[in-house]
Amino acid sequence: MAFDSYTENTLRYFPERCVNCGKCSSVCPHAVFAAGDERALLSRWESCMECGACMKNCPVQAIEVESGVGCAQAMIHAALTGGEETCGCCGEEEGGSDGACCSGWE
Amino acid sequence: MNETGDKTNDTQPCCCSCSSAPQSSCDCGAEEEILSPPVIRDTGGSLTWADRFDHGAARWGYRRMHHRVPPGLYRLGSPSPDAPVFASANYTLSFDALRSSLAGTDCFILVLDTKGINVWCAAGKGTFGTDELVRRIAVTRLGEVVRHRTVIVPQLGAPGIAAHEVLKRSGFRVQYGPVRASDLPAYLATGVATPPMRRIGFPLRDRIVLIPVELVQALPLTLLAAVLLGVFIDGLAALRVIAAVGAGTVLFPALLPVLPTKDFTTKGLFLGVLAMLPFAATDLSAPAAGIAPYLQAAAGLLLFPAVTAYLALNFTGCTPYTSRSGVRREIFRYTRVLAGMALGGIALAAILGITLVVNG
Ligand code: SF4
Numbered sequence: 001m002a003f004d005s006y007t008e009n010t011l012r013y014f015p016e017r018c019v020n021c022g023k024c025s026s027v028c029p030h031a032v033f034a035a036g037d038e039r040a041l042l043s044r045w046e047s048c049m050e051c052g053a054c055m056k057n058c059p060v061q062a063i064e065v066e067s068g069v070g071c072a073q074a075m076i077h078a079a080l081t082g083g084e085e086t087c088g089c090c091g092e093e094e095g096g097s098d099g100a101c102c103s104g105w106e
Numbered sequence: 107m108n109e110t111g112d113k114t115n116d117t118q119p120c121c122c123s124c125s126s127a128p129q130s131s132c133d134c135g136a137e138e139e140i141l142s143p144p145v146i147r148d149t150g151g152s153l154t155w156a157d158r159f160d161h162g163a164a165r166w167g168y169r170r171m172h173h174r175v176p177p178g179l180y181r182l183g184s185p186s187p188d189a190p191v192f193a194s195a196n197y198t199l200s201f202d203a204l205r206s207s208l209a210g211t212d213c214f215i216l217v218l219d220t221k222g223i224n225v226w227c228a229a230g231k232g233t234f235g236t237d238e239l240v241r242r243i244a245v246t247r248l249g250e251v252v253r254h255r256t257v258i259v260p261q262l263g264a265p266g267i268a269a270h271e272v273l274k275r276s277g278f279r280v281q282y283g284p285v286r287a288s289d290l291p292a293y294l295a296t297g298v299a300t301p302p303m304r305r306i307g308f309p310l311r312d313r314i315v316l317i318p319v320e321l322v323q324a325l326p327l328t329l330l331a332a333v334l335l336g337v338f339i340d341g342l343a344a345l346r347v348i349a350a351v352g353a354g355t356v357l358f359p360a361l362l363p364v365l366p367t368k369d370f371t372t373k374g375l376f377l378g379v380l381a382m383l384p385f386a387a388t389d390l391s392a393p394a395a396g397i398a399p400y401l402q403a404a405a406g407l408l409l410f411p412a413v414t415a416y417l418a419l420n421f422t423g424c425t426p427y428t429s430r431s432g433v434r435r436e437i438f439r440y441t442r443v444l445a446g447m448a449l450g451g452i453a454l455a456a457i458l459g460i461t462l463v464v465n466g
Pocket residue numbers: 011027028029030031032033047048049050051052053054055065
């Protein structure tokens with residue numbers, strides 16, 4: 001679709017490694033993984049926001065994703081300064097862009 | 107102070123929590139925290155006016171880094187050694203959402219040191235993470251306080267926590283609770299988080315609460331631009347910049363799902379053009395002769411929607427669904443377009459200024 005930059009992401013799933021522990025389907029806030037009978041099912045790949053929760057909690061490294069903050073301010077800041085991709089909103093008192101996006105979240 | 111325990115708005119005794127220095131290089135030392143017997147602070151499930159005031163201040167970005175709760179173990183009600191343990195962040199909004207949702211439940215709350223950041227953002231950065239959870243379990247001697255070996259962690263903390271590693275290193279099993287604290291009573295009653303409790307949405311209410319901080323952030327530059335435009339051009343120009351920023355910071359979050367296209371930048375462009383149409387109509391209906399009205403309208407329609415679109419692009423950081431790959435692609439696709447529009451608008455305005463001077 002035109003004007004849709006969100007059709008692809010870096011999430012890769014290696015079902016042959018899966019031990020069906022069920023962690024990925026319970027941590028994913030977008031139901032990208034669904035519980036299956038023998039292994040987890042990658043059912044909504046395109047909805048992945050690359051938060052990394054599934055990869056972090058998979059005990060057998062069956063999931064790979066380049067996780068990071070999906071924050072334009074952080075990326076523009078990194079691009080301009082050649083520095084790290086962090087946003088100042090999240091506690092870096094120095095450095096990082098001066099975003100405040102986190103303040104409203106519980 | 108009150109039943110929330112002593113909140114460290116100003117009186118943080120330990121330097122660790124207020125600097126981003128690694129714990130090891132900190133003078134007061136992590137060891138000091140291994141206290142015997144374990145300290146358990148009391149808290150309650152009801153929110154006071156002081157709490158609500160603090161939440162308001164936090165949401166408006168006022169003293170952003172000062173809405174903290176001391177990390178450690180808290181007692182809610184009169185929990186037995188078999189009572190559940192909930193992990194939280196040391197941001198007042200996170201902690202208070204948890205304890206108010208748990209009102210009436212006897213339990214423990216384990217507050218991790220996330221440097222005053224909410225669970226979701228801190229998990230992304232790793233401060234709400236495996237190391238801190240394991241460390242906090244050890245420091246509070248949780249194993250001596252409770253008989254069971256389970257910690258209920260908010261699902262949005264999962265990007266920072268590797269449940270299997272926590273088990274290996276601390277003996278505690280991580281159980282992921284629902285996304286929203288308000289679903290905890292239902293979760294506790296049944297012991298399972300239903301699929302809707304596991305999904306994150308971005309409803310109007312959640313978007314609206316993000317507006318104040320967006321506004322506050324954009325305010326200084328906007329006022330400056332408005333004053334400059336007001337002094338050197340006219341009041342209408344000042345109004346244009348206020349409308350463009352208002353569209354990007356207030357209308358955009360509110361209207362996000364109904365704006366056309368998927369990309370935030372194009373959504374923002376659409377909204378920005380809409381916001382500028384009344385101004386363009388005013389320009390064209392002006393009695394001035396020649397091309398001046400057209401130039402003015404075109405300049406406005408190029409420059410200001412680019413501002414709105416830029417603010418819209420920045421809002422990606424606030425949503426719980428935009429992927430880094432997607433945002434990067436948006437930046438790659440549109441920043442040059444936006445810069446071109448802004449420069450084009452400024453160039454047209456300059457031409458307009460010159461023609462006006464030349465024509466007297
Ligand atoms: S990275 Fe996050 S959004 Fe993507 S599949 Fe894993 S848990 Fe779901």
